[in-house]
Structure formats: C-alpha cells, structure tokens
Amino acid sequence: MNDKPNEIMNIQGRNMKGKINVLDRSLEELKTDLVSLGEKQYRAEQVFQWLYKGVSxxxxxxNLSKALIQKLQNHFSIGLLAQQQRLVSSDKHTIKYLYLLSDNNIIECVxxxxxxxxxxxxxxQVGCAMGCSFCASATGGLVRQLTAGEMMGQVLTVNQDIEEMGWQPVHGVVLMGSGEPLDNxxxxxxxxxxxxxxKGYNMGWRNITLSTCxxxxxxxxxxxxxLSINLAVxxxxxxxxxxQSIMRIxxxxxxxxxxxxxxxxxxxTGRRVTFEYALIHHVNDMPEHAAELADLLKGFPCHVNLIPLNENKHSSQKRSHDESIKLFASILKSAGINTTRRREMGLDIQGACGQLKTAYLKQV
Ligand code: SF4
Structure with a gap:
C-alpha cells in the first residue's frame, strides 16, 4: 500500500518533529490526507470520531488496522497540550490552566x-494586539495566532482533566480568554x-459565545x-x-x-447581543455614564453584563464600589435595558484573562 503521500507532504502546520496536529484538520481535509496515504475516505470519519471522544x-x-495506526503515528500527532500549571478556586467550581505549546509559548484557559x-x-491568540488598558493579556502585545487545533487542544485537554474529577465534558465554549478572536x-x-x-464534538452553536472588542x-x-452563536461585545x-481612553480599538x-x-x-442571526461593561472606579461608572449608555442602546433588544473590574498589577485602575455598581444597574434597568452583574468566578486564582500567565512568567 502506498505510504508515500503527495499532498500530505505539503500540509502546513507541522510541529518540531515534522508531524501535523491532526486537530488542525477538518473532516474534509482528513479525508484528503488519508486518501493520499492510500486509505479509504471513510477511515477519516472513524479517526475524526475517535479524536472528539477524547483519545490521547x-x-x-x-477499529483501525495496525497499518493505518502506524501511518497516522508517522504523519500526525494529537495536539493535546502540556499542562504547566493548574489552579483550583476555593469553591472548586473554577479551574485555571496554563498550557505549554510546542514552540514553548504559554497560553491559559479556564x-x-x-x-x-x-x-x-x-x-x-498568544498575547493580544488590541491593547485594552485594563487587560493583562495586552501587556506583551500579540505574539502569534493560535491554530484551530490549538483551540481544540484546550477543550480536549481540559476534558481529560475534569473527567478525572468526575465532571462532565465541556458543554459550552466562550472565546473570551487571551486574544481577540476576530483578529484571528x-x-x-x-x-x-x-x-x-x-460527526466530531457536535457542540450546538447556541452553546458557543464569541467575545470581541x-x-x-x-x-x-x-x-x-x-452561525447562530452568541456575540459578546x-x-x-x-x-x-x-x-478611547481605555481601549485602543x-x-x-x-x-x-x-x-x-x-x-x-x-x-x-436573531441572536441577542450582550454588551460587556467592566466598571472602573471614577472612569466609566458614574450615574451620568449609565444614563448615556441607556440612551445609546435605547430600542435595541440587547443585554448588558456589568463586570466589576478585575484589578491587575499592570494598571492603576480600580474596580467600582458595590454601591456604584448597584446604582449603575438600576439606572439601566429602569430605562428598560436588560442588565445583569456577572457572577465572579475564580477571583482567588487570578481569574481575569492574562493574569495567571503574567504571574507565572514573572516567576520563571
Ligand atoms: S480585553 Fe480582550 S481584546 Fe482587549 S487586550 Fe485583552 S484579550 Fe485583547
């Protein structure tokens, strides 16, 4: 059987060992790869299904032959990520991970x-180019884009860990960690x-939220x-x-x-948009700001999510006082704007984006 692939030799994204992260391949691409390795197309579906069941x-x-397994091992790797650090919040409801990528860059997810x-x-992304003043991910700028397989690697690697804790596999995804997803x-x-x-992970669109600045x-x-995914702005x-004073974009x-x-x-899309609003003491949290926001969003069936700022050492900005947050929310609500205050999870493990990575890099 032909094991001298033509097309497969040209596939981008090989790692240091010259192997392709199979999580970077769509089902259609995997079919082409396997045909170029002398295999039948349907084998790609079998491989694809196994991957999203979480094999390592x-x-x-x-259900694959030894010969095919050998071919896969020769040309591909399964891009699960190497855990560098893992922190569990005191209420045991949030876990934060630092993962090492094959080029030694570090990313985090929660x-x-x-x-x-x-x-x-x-x-x-590794880092972020957007330069929001309140964000620890912005401090080093953009280092590089993550591939689709590296995003998937976060999901599948986390699943292996939480399964050991008796948790169910990940049911929803929020693209709200380091990086601006629409910049990648x-x-x-x-x-x-x-x-x-x-035929893969089979996550519903409605379980996915993309956050953009x-x-x-x-x-x-x-x-x-x-796509009927949720959009958070x-x-x-x-x-x-x-x-303009807090966001370069x-x-x-x-x-x-x-x-x-x-x-x-x-x-x-018919999907209601959520506006994220980090409340920063004496910057954007005054009653007149709430009234101006209500005016801006008047007549738009949207949702406002108020987030008490996660303070970080790279910024002198402070989180709003509780009374200011309550007053801000009540002004929006009385103007008919659907408003909630984000539940704060993982504060004791540096829950805001980029904070754990920044703290870790300072230690090493
Ligand atoms: S808040 Fe988001 S968009 Fe802004 S710098 Fe941080 S990661 Fe980038």
Missing part, C-alpha cells in the same frame, strides 16, 4: 462548573466549524456567516471619549459603528 493516542482507535453544563473560556478570523472560524461538526468589519463578516464605555471604530454592527448581527 492513535493506538486507542480500536473551565467553570455550571448547573447547565461546564464551560471553557479559551484563548485564541480564519483559524477561529475553522475551530467553530470543527467543534460544531455533527469591536472589530466592526469582522463583526459584520461574522454576521454574514449565519466589549463596550466598556458610554461614549467615544471614555472608550476605539480609535479605529466609533462606538456608534460598534452598536450598528451589533444590531446588524442581531438582524442577521
């Missing part, structure tokens, strides 16, 4: 235990299609994809002046453009 090695794929199913908050558009789209694939053209592109301000797109793109997303 090709030899666990018990899994949260909810009654309706466990949710992973994963990273889409192609890889993020590929990951979304992989995790949704009925407001890359307006990409938000519109995402709306046109027609980091607004964090009621006007351009304040937004606000110099590129006005707040009005961000809200218009959010309305477009709602029109195209």
């Amino acid at each position: 090695s090709f030899s666990e794929m018990t 899994v949260m235990k909810y009654l309706h199913g466990n949710t992973i908050c994963l990273s889409t 558009y192609a890889n993020t789209m590929k990951f979304l299609h992989q995790i949704h694939h009925p 407001g890359l307006v053209p990409k938000m519109r592109l995402l709306a046109d994809e027609g 980091s607004l964090h301000a009621p006007n351009d002046r304040i937004r 606000a110099h590129a797109y006005s707040i009005q453009e961000v809200v218009e793109a959010s309305k477009y997303y709602f029109e195209k």
